[in-house]
């Protein structure tokens with residue numbers, strides 16, 4: 001969650017580091033000393049990949065780009081300008097980070113496998129550019145007289161210690177990311193980007209931050225790798241094997257957890273190196289076979305990686321509290337009358353949107369007054385969901401304007417519209433399944449506060465508000481349909497909205513659950529909330545709403561109090577066809 005990791009996690013880091021130091025000093029064979037320096041390098045690469053791809057879900061096949069740029073930065077600074085690697089490695093991190101920002105800004109327009117393939121192109125292109133630039137093989141000048149100053153230790157164990165230092169830094173950075181709004185926002189984006197955006201998460205900004213941090217870690221790893229090898233070639237640092245290795249140690253160990261890349265590197269790197277040393281003469285490239293087999297094995301047996309498999313097997317949660325009961329609805333409160341002259345909170349004017357030949361919305365004009373419950377109804381395909389999608393920035397209108405409390409919302413992305421005060425739930429509840437209930441809701445609370453503690457408090461209050469306070473720690477994938485609906489409502493409430501857009505919130509609920517949900521909505525309205533709700537359950541809607549707007553084929557065909565609208569000729573025709581009109585209005 002959002003709090004700092006418990007102290008025992010940092011103690012574990014210190015203990016592991018101490019054991020590694022002991023192993024370094026007890027190792028006398030220089031080949032094994034080199035291996036002790038390489039394991040942390042690949043663990044840092046794995047952590048770098050994990051910070052970006054593991055949390056955000058955007059698969060990168062191109063981390064060699066950052067690694068290679070880092071390796072060349074450190075090497076060229078040393079070879080051409082006599083800059084010590086002690087400064088060259090931080091410079092490599094900076095270059096990696098800037099490359100991350102640039103590559104991200106260009107490539108985040110692409111999605112799914114298009115993104116993954118585009119990422120593959122960067123290191124490949126760099127490989128050839130560095131060759132053309134005459135940098136096929138750049139060596140470190142020998143400075144043995146100033147070994148410590150230029151990181152040219154005779155004793156490989158110093159390199160292993162520096163590698164360990166890099167790993168500890170990368171681990172601390174990753175732990176910080178994991179337990180902050182940074183990591184939680186990325187996880188939410190990974191699981192459902194639209195839901196995250198609608199809950200106020202600026203997915204583009206978080207992804208840029210993640211690739212910048214990731215690029216910095218990979219750049220530093222590359223810079224140090226060059227120090228260990230004393231020579232860089234485009235093929236060794238920009239080659240496909242580099243990106244693949246970062247990805248494989250992480251997938252093998254466990255994606256989306258800081259321990260995964262470390263476990264993966266600690267197992268795979270020594271196995272590959274020992275095989276290379278023992279059999280490399282006879283079977284050149286044996287490491288590649290090891291990494292290839294490792295990934296096939298993991299995909300078949302433990303698709304989430306070793307750490308998750310162990311966690312699920314030995315540390316699975318002890319279940320969850322019983323399902324929330326359905327609160328009996330309070331006696332029907334006297335009708336709440338929205339004054340005719342109440343402030344218009346939402347003003348929609350002339351909204352249109354086409355999808356190819358389909359006119360989903362045509363010149364839609366409507367208003368929602370403060371503290372009103374507006375029902376939006378219409379036959380299937382009438383344009384109701386499209387209206388919500390346009391209102392909260394998921395779909396751009398072709399024409400028309402939208403104002404909230406007098407301020408235009410036009411052209412704003414979903415996360416900014418959420419920040420302006422529009423909360424939204426979906427027809428099919430959008431849940432961040434690998435997160436707890438409170439984590440699902442806290443994602444919606446970030447938009448209202450810059451302080452994590454305040455976000456947690458807000459999320460807890462929203463959960464209590466909808467009656468899920470006792471389930472905060474429950475894994476989201478254990479929730480019932482009713483609880484999921486309440487969770488989405490809580491997530492929308494956590495951002496402190498003025499207006500709630502609820503898209504078929506009663507879908508899949510039984511009669512008692514619908515009654516309880518309606519009572520909750522009425523209470524929210526009595527406390528000041530304004531609600532626009534799409535529903536097909538007319539019986540419930542007639543009891544709940546103050547006013548209906550009816551859409552048909554993308555046009556508003558009626559707008560008025562429920563009793564009038566249900567007898568409206570155009571509405572009956574739209575729902576039932578002309579021949580039923582005389583019976584229906586009788």
Ligand SMILES: Nc1ncnc2c1ncn2[C@@H]1O[C@H](COP(=O)(O)OP(=O)(O)OP(=O)(O)O)[C@@H](O)[C@H]1O
Nearest residue numbers: 355358359360378379380381382383384385386387
């Ligand atoms: N992304 C899209 N691409 C193409 N056509 C779309 C898209 N979204 C909606 N439409 C079309 O626009 C029209 C309105 O769809 P919309 O989902 O808004 O209707 P609805 O009133 O919410 O329907 P339902 O009650 O069945 O959910 C439909 O003809 C639909 O096929």
